[in-house]
Amino acid sequence: MSDELPYIENEAGGIAIPCQLKIAEDCVQIGQFCESREDARHWAEEECWIYSGEGYFCVQCNDQIMRNISNLQTKKMN
Ligand SMILES: [Zn+2]
Secondary structure: OOOOOOOEEOOOOOEEOEOOOOOOOOOOOEOOOEOOHHHHHHHHHHOOOEEOOOOEEOHHHHHHHHHHHHHHHHHHHO
16 A cells, blocks of 8 residues: 555644544544654554545545435435
8 A cells, every 4th residue: 555645743842643624613623643654554543544545634524425315315306
């Protein structure tokens, strides 16, 4: 698996994975800062973040997408 994911590093050298979408009002924006990229990624997976192939996005944003899709479908039907 490639490791070209976007990572965020803080002053303390912690590494976190940002949410790729940031479309939900309650989006967590950034994952927990961990000691390594592997840990950051592990954290995202533990939190059930969704891997898009280019990055991860949080469960809240996933819910938002689902809502958007169902809104779209409702509009089409009317
Ligand atoms: Zn998000």
